[in-house]
Amino acid sequence: MTELAIIGIGIHPWGKFPEMSVHQLNLEVAQMALKDANMEWTDIQALFAGQDPWAGIQGMLSGNVLAQDLGLTGIPVTNNYNACATGGYALRAAHLYITSGLIDTALVVGGSISPKGAFGTTQYNEFDETDLDSQRFRILGSANFTGFAMAAQSRMHLYGLTEEDLALQKVKASKFGSLNPNSRYQKVYTAEEVLNSPMVAYPVHLYEVCATSDGCAAVVVCSTDVAKKYTTKPVIIAGIGASNPQYPVPGMGGFGSDFSEVPPPNENDAGIKSTRQAYEQAGIGPEDLDFACVYDLTGAMEIQWYEDIGLCKEGEAEKLLREGATSLGGRIPVCPDGGCTSLGECIPAQALSQTYEAVTQLRGDAGARQVAGAKVGFSVNSGKLGNSSAIVYKR
Amino acid sequence: MEAKKQIPCLEGWFTMPPQEPQLIGNRCQSCGHYFFPKVTTCRNPLCKKTKPLEKAMFSRKGKLVAYTINYYSPPPPYHAPDPFVPFGVASVALAEGIRVGGQIPKGVDLNSLKVGMEMETVREILYEDDQGNEVLSWMFRPATA
Numbered sequence: 001m002t003e004l005a006i007i008g009i010g011i012h013p014w015g016k017f018p019e020m021s022v023h024q025l026n027l028e029v030a031q032m033a034l035k036d037a038n039m040e041w042t043d044i045q046a047l048f049a050g051q052d053p054w055a056g057i058q059g060m061l062s063g064n065v066l067a068q069d070l071g072l073t074g075i076p077v078t079n080n081y082n083a084c085a086t087g088g089y090a091l092r093a094a095h096l097y098i099t100s101g102l103i104d105t106a107l108v109v110g111g112s113i114s115p116k117g118a119f120g121t122t123q124y125n126e127f128d129e130t131d132l133d134s135q136r137f138r139i140l141g142s143a144n145f146t147g148f149a150m151a152a153q154s155r156m157h158l159y160g161l162t163e164e165d166l167a168l169q170k171v172k173a174s175k176f177g178s179l180n181p182n183s184r185y186q187k188v189y190t191a192e193e194v195l196n197s198p199m200v201a202y203p204v205h206l207y208e209v210c211a212t213s214d215g216c217a218a219v220v221v222c223s224t225d226v227a228k229k230y231t232t233k234p235v236i237i238a239g240i241g242a243s244n245p246q247y248p249v250p251g252m253g254g255f256g257s258d259f260s261e262v263p264p265p266n267e268n269d270a271g272i273k274s275t276r277q278a279y280e281q282a283g284i285g286p287e288d289l290d291f292a293c294v295y296d297l298t299g300a301m302e303i304q305w306y307e308d309i310g311l312c313k314e315g316e317a318e319k320l321l322r323e324g325a326t327s328l329g330g331r332i333p334v335c336p337d338g339g340c341t342s343l344g345e346c347i348p349a350q351a352l353s354q355t356y357e358a359v360t361q362l363r364g365d366a367g368a369r370q371v372a373g374a375k376v377g378f379s380v381n382s383g384k385l386g387n388s389s390a391i392v393y394k395r
Numbered sequence: 396m397e398a399k400k401q402i403p404c405l406e407g408w409f410t411m412p413p414q415e416p417q418l419i420g421n422r423c424q425s426c427g428h429y430f431f432p433k434v435t436t437c438r439n440p441l442c443k444k445t446k447p448l449e450k451a452m453f454s455r456k457g458k459l460v461a462y463t464i465n466y467y468s469p470p471p472p473y474h475a476p477d478p479f480v481p482f483g484v485a486s487v488a489l490a491e492g493i494r495v496g497g498q499i500p501k502g503v504d505l506n507s508l509k510v511g512m513e514m515e516t517v518r519e520i521l522y523e524d525d526q527g528n529e530v531l532s533w534m535f536r537p538a539t540a
Contacts, residue, residue, distance in 0.1 A: 126472050127405070129406075132432070135405065137469055137471070137472050137473050138472040138473055138474070139404050139405070139498075139532050140496050140498060141465055141469040141473045141482060141484065141498065142465075143465075143467065143470065145467075146463055146469075149463035150461040150462065150484065150486055151461070153461045153462060153463055153510075154461040157510040198466065198467075200465075201465050201466065201484075202463050202464040202466070203463075204463075246440075247438055247440055248428075259495060259496050260430075260431045260494060260495045261494050
């Protein structure tokens with residue numbers, strides 16, 4: 001596959017900023033990424049922006065608003081929303097624009113100002129039976145973590161996952177988060193504190209659930225030839241996959257968004273499909289990774305990813321966690337930025353925050369959370385209705 | 396006193412009294428796949444869809460695949476009682492080849508739930524609407540016999 005260079009990155013710390021608009025965030029972070037790339041806005045030939053579902057029509061057209069703010073140069077603007085995989089889909093579109101030879105440079109941005117607390121639905125008609133997202137809330141009382149909790153409970157039954165394991169994942173994540181200046185939660189939690197936090201949906205405790213946040217991340221990408229003009233240390237995208245579930249649908253395409261699911265085959269899961277695409281394009285396997293950023297909406301989801309991306313065999317993920325292999329200094333650190341529970345979760349920005357972390361690690365700029373000698377990194381996510389993207393990075 | 400009027404949370408998703416509680420979905424007559432809730436077109440991408448979907452009544456009993464207990468009051472459009480009472484949610488595998496989600500009714504000892512146990516479809520009051528109607532939903536409870 002033709003490779004792509006990342007030469008600039010920008011991020012705003014994750015948190016709650018109700019006094020800000022998503023457009024202010026996007027502008028600030030886009031300028032940061034351009035500066036990091038030693039590039040002018042007028043050098044950018046296409047803009048790709050994640051849509052903010054909470055910001056109305058202007059949020060749907062957030063890229064166009066950003067182009068206005070940066071100065072209209074007439075370049076094409078693409079706005080997209082693919083739930084948690086929004087940034088990955090935007091980056092993949094930029095990748096195809098550039099590697100096809102159509103253009104040489106692009107800016108990719110994703111940001112959001114979201115409502116406080118567990119996500120509900122933005123608008124609903126109680127009796128619209130075609131809106132399964134609203135009906136899932138109304139009839140099952142199923143917030144997002146209800147589905148996560150059932151998946152965790154299922155792992156308890158199948159593989160011996162314990163509540164202590166879930167707490168251990170949060171402790172691990174919080175150590176990483178405490179070393180990331182952009183993370184919303186800087187505190188290092190003890191297992192006792194996690195287990196003493198309120199149970200939200202058995203066996204999942206409040207501190208083990210993604211913290212819905214505001215945030216923004218951006219990257220500047222270009223062809224590998226053009227990159228030489230700007231930097232001697234580009235980070236290369238060696239593989240970039242994007243998938244949606246394949247029928248019959250398990251996992252996030254099932255109870256994450258619907259009333260029914262069909263039992264595995266797990267290979268129909270979008271996260272597994274996009275992971276395999278990215279590995280294949282890059283010509284690598286999980287054994288080649290130095291770190292991985294996965295979508296840890298709860299600890300149980302992080303543990304499931306260990307198996308889904310091939311860090312261990314089915315049924316061995318709990319062991320990998322307990323051994324400390326995925327912790328700071330372990331064999332394969334996972335979510336070195338603190339992940340969705342410590343960095344926080346900001347849907348249209350999260351995939352790009354993973355990219356931000358991967359680039360930071362591969363540049364050797366991650367400070368106290370640096371994965372020593374990291375050469376190959378990976379990020380993957382999946383969200384509502386099963387949207388998923390996966391990226392292999394190398395330096 | 397006049398009995399309160401009972402209405403389904405969604406029309407046509409499950410049977411109403413005096414019928415036995417049963418989920419209603421559809422089945423593709425071409426490929427035989429079942430769907431709940433009902434779909435407007437067969438979702439199997441490999442299906443030639445030469446025959447229409449037909450109404451399907453699901454098995455009343457199935458096996459418990461996974462469950463959770465919601466301790467957090469869900470945001471609207473959930474009609475949470477005040478004070479909020481934790482409730483169970485179950486995933487139940489039905490003979491038609493799909494797993495369906497449903498609440499576990501009040502009164503079921505949630506500590507008694509075991510993955511793999513037989514569950515049955517029941518009909519319970521989900522909430523009372525502004526007009527005083529009892530809004531019913533399907534739910535799953537451990538099978539009686």
